[in-house]
Amino acid sequence: MKTFLLALLIAPGLALAADPPKKDAKKDAKAAVAAPDPAVVAEGAKLFQDRTCWSCHGKDAKTPIMPAYPKLAGQNAEYAERQMLDIKSGARANANAAAMKGVMGLVNDAEIKTISIYLSTLQ
Numbered sequence: 404m405k406t407f408l409l410a411l412l413i414a415p416g417l418a419l420a421a422d423p424p425k426k427d428a429k430k431d432a433k434a435a436v437a438a439p440d441p442a443v444v445a446e447g448a449k450l451f452q453d454r455t456c457w458s459c460h461g462k463d464a465k466t467p468i469m470p471a472y473p474k475l476a477g478q479n480a481e482y483a484e485r486q487m488l489d490i491k492s493g494a495r496a497n498a499n500a501a502a503m504k505g506v507m508g509l510v511n512d513a514e515i516k517t518i519s520i521y522l523s524t525l526q
C-alpha cells in the first residue's frame with residue numbers, strides 16, 4: 404500500500420519531467436513552416452517605409468504613436484493580410500479604422516501580402 408501511494412505521488416512528477424518544455428515545442432512548430440523568401444521580406448520592409456506605415460505603427464512596427472493603434476511586429480502574415488484587405492474594403496470599420504483606410508489606397512493587394520510577410524518575420 405505504501406509503495407502504491409508513493410508511486411501515485413511520483414508518477415505525475417515523472418510525467419511532467421517527460422513533457423518537453425512548451426516554448427521549444429512552439430519554436431519547432433514555427434521552424435516547420437517554410438521560412439519566407441528573404442527577397443520578399445526585404446521588399447516588404449521597403450514598402451513599410453515608403454508607404455508611410457511606420458508613421459503610425461512605429462519604425463519597428465511595435466511602437467504605435469497612439470495606444471489605440473496596433474503593434475504589428477510578429478503578427479501572423481495571413482491574419483495581417485486579411486485585416487488590411489478588410490479595412491481597405493470597409494468590411495472592418497471602427498473609429499480607428501478610418502485612419503488606416505486612407506493609407507490602404509497606397510498599396511495594392513500584392514503589396515499588402517508582401518508587407519504582411521515582412522511583418523510576420525519581426526520579433
Ligand code: HEC
Nearest residue numbers: 454455456459472473483486497499500502503506510518
Ligand atoms: C494614419 C495612421 C496609420 C498609417 C499611416 C497606417 N496605419 Fe495601419 N492601422 C492604423 C490604425 C489606427 C489601425 C487600427 C484600425 C482598427 O482599429 O480597426 C491600423 C491597423 C493595421 C493593421 C491591422 C492590425 C491588427 O492587429 O488587426 C495592419 C496589419 C496595419 N495597420 C498595417 C499597416 C500598413 C502595412 C501600413 C502602411 C501601408 C499602415 N498600416 C499604415 C493606423 C495607420
